[in-house]
Amino acid sequence: MQTLAGIWQSAGQGYFRKPPEILIRAFSLYTTRAAGNERAMRYTLPPSHPGQVIGLLGGSFDPPHAGHLHISREALKRFGLDRLWWLVSPGNPLKEQGPAPLGRRMGAARALVDHPRIDITDFEAQADTRYTAQTLRALIRARPGVRFVWLMGADNLAQFHLWQDWREIMNTVPVGVLARPGQRISARMSPAARVFDHARLGARQCHRLGQMDAPAWCFVNVPMMAISSTHLRQSGAWADATQK
Template identity: 30%
Template sequence: MKRIGLFGGTFDPPHYGHLLMAEQAYQQLALDEVWFIPSYQPPHKAEAKTTAKDRVEMTKAAVYGHPAFHVQTMEVEREGKSYTLNTIRTLQEQYPTYQFYFIIGGDMVEYLPKWHRIEELMELITFVGVDRPGSSTNTPYPVEKIEMPLIAISSTMIRRRLSEGQSIRYLTTPEIIAIINKYDLYS
């Protein structure tokens, strides 16, 4: 049975914090693969700052070269708000022998009680919570916790720095910076 980590997010843009989080889950849980799932529009956030196409391209660039990291575009193709329950049900139908782990940051662990049909979701999948700086992983739901070095990078910080004309070198990959520059994203 394959053990697959699912890492959903807006990835607007992806950064080293996302990659480190996925790598820690991959190693600590002995996963076979980690699938990055860019959302078309997450239900808990305002509309993304860039198009879904741009975010998929950046996410593919982020994971390029890692043999176990892949990009799954089902939520982008489905369009509209992306509910994890729908995604998990679809994946379990397509891959009935796979065991899925849904990777979330500490900020999302706190938000779990507000997730769409969380009780059903908890019966279908194991949640993996990653501690992030400034967030708590307290929740009434069972969440498998993994450790991660403290790294205070966020997509919001990157967008802010770009809007202020500051460098984002060493916050995300050179390939993502090239895509941001090519399409003049976040200016």
């Protein structure tokens, strides 16, 4: 990309020996945005189009299992989503021990998912983002016009105030919370739930979540399957499956 000094010199200096400060700032802003757009074009993402409502289920998926698929189907139905993306993360900043290699987890997720409206992506690794707020910024730049909805369990809502830039997340996209029966009261007493109580939708409005402007969030009770990634790792089933 040509520098402003080069452009200025080739065009003639006129009354100034160097570009005015206002032009320097404008050129800097332009090149920064152009570089960001160029990076966005390099991302490999599932198909989408402006106006589409896409739920984002982030996690290590270490390993992915039928429970993830179950809550994904429920989220599609309960929150009125057009599609749902699994954001398989390189790692969880709140966990001390790292997950299995990303390629292994991506392959297992693709082998498991058989739903036509659920896609798998390693966008966080592509964009080199570590925190959810960073990921959302990059996604919105990469797919302008798409209406994203962040999805999480009630256990995550309980510690949501520990996430980096958690207020920004709530003010950027609608949030759908999926809770096991009995978790609702404890999660609603969390710091994040209290701060954004004014933005909570009633149960009958949850299907409109994707059409709402942030901040907006909704709580739904979802019967959960008796399976977890932690249990699968501890049982050795995840290690056995990947060695076959």
